[in-house]
Amino acid sequence: MDELIRDLYGEPAADPGARERVRARLEQERVRPAAAHRARPPHPARRRLVGGLLLAGAGAALAVAYPALTSEPDSRPGQAVTVSGESILLAAATRAESGTAGGAFWHVKRQSAGRVTELWAARDGRAWSGAGGALSRTDRPFSLAGRSMSLAEIQALPDDPERLLSAVTALLPALPEGTRDGVMADALSGLLWSKPAPPGVRAAAYRALAGLGNVRYLGRTVDSLGRPGVGFAYDLRWPRASHRELIIDPDDGQVLASVTDGGSELVLEAGWTDREPRP
Amino acid sequence: MTGTASAVHDLTASFEAVFDAYFGEIHRYVAQRLGPDDAEDVVAETFLAAYRRRDVYDPSRASVRTWLYGIATKLIGKHRRSEIRALKALRVADGDLSGHFDEQAAARVSAQALRPDLAKAIAGLNRGDRDVLLLVALAGLSHEEIAVALGIPYGTVGSRLSRARRKLRDALGGVNPVEDSRG
Structure with a gap:
């Protein structure tokens, strides 16, 4: 309340x-x-x-x-302009919280530069990735704040926004001054779709994002597949200067696309499934 | 914490420090409740009242912050009409987004959709209940701090707060999509 x-x-x-x-x-x-x-x-x-x-x-x-x-x-200057976005992120957090984490495999299917890649991760730690009809085994398939992470490590992240921020901060390397907020926004938004973060952790990531002063709300938009969503953007100053825009579906809190100046990455599927890994 | 005498001395000697430290959050709180136009007057009155009454300030009872919130809240109470007007404005403050939430499922869970009912319900609370509710939600004061700030018994803080929250929940149709672990 x-x-x-x-x-x-x-x-x-x-x-x-x-x-x-x-x-x-x-x-x-x-x-x-x-x-x-x-x-x-x-x-x-x-x-x-x-x-x-x-x-x-x-x-x-x-x-x-x-x-x-x-x-x-x-x-925290700039707060006034992010209020609308905050409410959407908080609503998304609520949706994320009620999500399910059932299923034997974490599966992400994404499209980037016309190429579809897939990642599968089993609860026992085995993982596969690949594209175009071939999958190969991979170890520690996830990356958070620049570190390789196992599924278990992602799942063990705190589900409270403050503690999540601390946990991510602890993973970060020493950063040049003025770059931390961008890196933090990037690490948190990565937890929203490309990683098997449990619902509580995703909700915490949304809440923490809502609290960052550097995440700008862009309003309604569509991704390059024409799927409607709302856009959020932030600037990255490290490891190189860039800009990332996230398009999320406010109905279910799912991330639809991530757009950078280097091109866009579309999320075709992201979630838990009982289907066996196959391309 | 220093002893009473020296803390009072600190307060009087460094009123500028008090102003610098608390202007931001007190102004934010008052502007949230009354809107920016009336906020400035009320914030000025708050610091002036604090300055004039600095010799009766008792640091063993309240932190300067709590004390200022108490003064500001009492002054806000004299601007009920401004507060009701500000709440009306909040109902539609983010109205530019409403067109997006055209699907019922989204509207049901969207914090946006709850704005009008919530603002109306807060406007409908009696002043004492609203003060406690907002000192918790906006200022983040503890029950104990609120009791001191408003000069009411500790138990009254809890009963006002639960009454206010119950009324808001009822106004939202008993559905609170945003879970609140803080209760």
């Missing part, structure tokens, strides 16, 4: 001037005689303090006494 309420209220439109305007008003109040508000006996310390109301002063002491100044929502 709280999540719905937060989603309803969204982020107020950014108003960069508000802080300074309010500061100026307080400053004005300060120069008015204090007696206008309430008669107070003169007090040497108070006189000095009133004079310094909004002037830089001994500010550090309070910060030490009240260290709980953590989340400052206004430190």
Whole structure:
């Protein structure tokens, strides 16, 4: 319920001037005689303090006494424009959560540059990949944040957005400054379709994505097969500068396509199945 | 935490630090509830009231943050009409997307589709219930902090919150597609 309420209220439109305007008003109040508000006996310390109301002063002491100044929502510019997208991601999270994780094999079939490739992974760790009628065995077929992962490792990821962010952060290599958000968005969105993340983990990935400030909502769109969805985009600055757009089906939270400046990758199938691996 | 006397001294001596640290989140909270136009006045009043009453502030009872939320919430209560107007605006704030959710299944689960009913139900709550509900959902205050901020008994926080949530659930037809592990 709280999540719905937060989603309803969204982020107020950014108003960069508000802080300074309010500061100026307080400053004005300060120069008015204090007696206008309430008669107070003169007090040497108070006189000095009133004079310094909004002037830089001994500010550090309070910060030490009240260290709980953590989340400052206004430190995330751009929030205002991502609110609509956030609600869609949160709704997708809900759908993802109710998804099933039954079936003997994880199966992904995707199309890229006119070529269809497939990946199968069994719960016991065996995996096959291939294209054009041939499958071959492969080990640790998944990759998250640049690391090879087994099915078991993907499945063991936390299903809570905060803890998932921490787990992904722990996998990341040392990154150049300013590149982390893009890499994080990429790692999280990869969990949504190309990996056998359990429903709870997919839901957490959607929620974590909704909380990233750098994921932009693009509105309604269609993928190159004409399937309708909604688009989200983010910039990657590492390992090379690029841009990725994800098209998701908001009805079921499935990812339909991933489009980069290098071309698009269409998800033809992604999910658990009892069918045997065959091309 | 420093002792009472020195913490009060810190508060008075470093009001600028208080302003810098909390302006963002207090403004956000007030702007969410009242809309941007009235928010500025109310936020200015909040910090002014805090400044004037800094000598009665008791850090052993409340953090500065809790205290500011309490002042802001009481001032918001004097702007009921603005709040109702802001809630009406929220019903349709994301209306540009509604055309997309044309399939019933999607509409049922979409948080978008719940906006009008939810906003209306929040507007229909009595002020005390709404204050508690939103201090939890928007400000993230604990029950204990809310009790101190609003000057009400701890048990009252819980009873107002459950009444508010029950009314919202009823208004949404008893269907809450977004599971809430926080209860």
